[in-house]
Amino acid sequence: MDVYEAVTSRRAVRGFTDRPVPRRVLERVLSAAAWAPSGSNLQPWRSYVVTGGPLAELKKRAGERVAACDPWDEREYEMYPPALKSPYHERRSAFGHERYSALGIEREDWEARQRAAAANWDCFGAPAALFCYIDRDMGRPQWSDVGMYLQTVMLLLRAEGLDSCPQMAWSVYRRTVAEILSPPDELILFCGMSIGFEDRTVGYVRTGRAPLDETVTFVGG
DSSP: OOHHHHHHHBBBOOOOOOOOOOOOHHHHHHHHTTTTTTTTGGEEEEEEEEEHHHHHHHHHHHHHHHHTTTOOOOOOOSSSSOOOOOTTTHHHHHHHHHHHHTTTTOTTTTTHHHHHHHHHGGGGGGGGEEEEEEEEEEHHHHHHHHHHHHHHHHHHHHHOOOEEEEGGGGGGGGHHHHHHHHHTTTEEEEEEEEEEBBBBBBEEEEOOOOOOOOOOOOOOO
16 A cells, blocks of 8 residues: 555544454554654654453443543543634534434434444444553644654554544543553543454445645745
8 A cells, every 4th residue: 555545545434343453563553653753853642552451441431431421521632722713613514514414313413423422432343542642741843743643653554454543532531541541640641543444334424625725825836
């Protein structure tokens, strides 16, 4: 698989089989992903890979919180600005419409939407998960570095025939994740990432992208 194919075939998969992901493959991916760019080579990411019994226990505890309607943990960062302006508001709305329409969920069916969202904390059935942390003393440029690292991980997973779904949703159950991982206090959980082989029986609609002239300006010849 070449780089272009990896980029264009990568998407947030929300349905995985239970086929195990070999540890040697994950080690190969993460060893290569360490070469992702970072300012002054800080490498500000700290990742935990969870499989088997620990992942099953994490899913169980998160599921119990969902079932009990336990309040979310207080946010350590805002996922989105409180008021998204145009065109970002329209893009997010379009994504939500496409996502829930593909599941046959009506806009006003709040309970069905909640059930769909709850699948996040089962990792959509994936047999492996990565949790990416960043030191809370880091600034915006280092958060950008983490994003480049995660994209590198996801593209390398595609090269291995694997799929993934990055999930900021795990940040609202960060205390439950910490019960399993015991990360140092100086770290903030940025996101989780479900990893595995796509369940191709699960329907989806591929989210489109803005036209090039909306996001790119060429200056010069």
